[in-house]
Amino acid sequence: MPEEKVPLSFYSAYDTRTLARNLLGCELVHESPDGLTSGIIVETEAYLQDDPACHAFNRRTPRTEPMYGRAGTAYVYLIYGMYQCFNIVSNAEGIGEAVLIRALQPTAGIELMEIRRSIRAGKAPMTPSAARITLKELCRGPGKLVQAMGIEKGMHNATLLSGGTLYLRPQVTAPQEIIEGPRVGINLGRELPYRYYIKDNIFVSKA
DNA sequence: GTACGGATAGTCT
DNA sequence: GACTATCCGTACC
Structure with missing residues (x-):
């Protein structure tokens, strides 16, 4: 599998809301010492600088x-x-804006994701036949996907561009239909329709 | 399958 | 010291 990383222009060429849309269908990849995990982004939220829910x-x-x-x-x-x-x-x-990744459709390293999620959830590590977290629960939510992908706070401020182990691959095919609506779990700015997800995709955190 | 409550620590005022 | 918002276990249907 050739390594094909999304370039800087993909992230910087458009405004934040457009990026949040364009990220849908891209594949997030983490090459960790434990193994490679990846998943297709199916749900995002945009956070803009003039938006009260934005940290900036x-x-x-x-x-x-x-x-x-x-x-x-x-x-x-x-x-x-x-x-x-x-x-x-x-x-x-100089502009404090970002896109929150809320859900992934796992594509590789499923077993590793199960182990990471089980450990963090306080359960015994997986055995092949043990009761397991189902595939769609692995990355359905921002906290879950971070656990499953092995993303850690040390990656704060890391680049997704060349040189890193965490990066994006471009869309293979564009999502058929994108739904937009209010963001999840916030009070300030909750009326803003800055959440985007792929219609009918079972891996989104909340239809 | 839906609904509720409890756990938790870093950041900023 | 106030504020923040996700996941999970349990209960119940």
């Missing part, structure tokens, strides 16, 4: 610094004190 809405702080960096940078933050969320920085440098 108020002030430029140490935590949000990567959001102002080059497009194609990873922005990883802690949520609920116990889960991480994975975002991709968009737009030009």
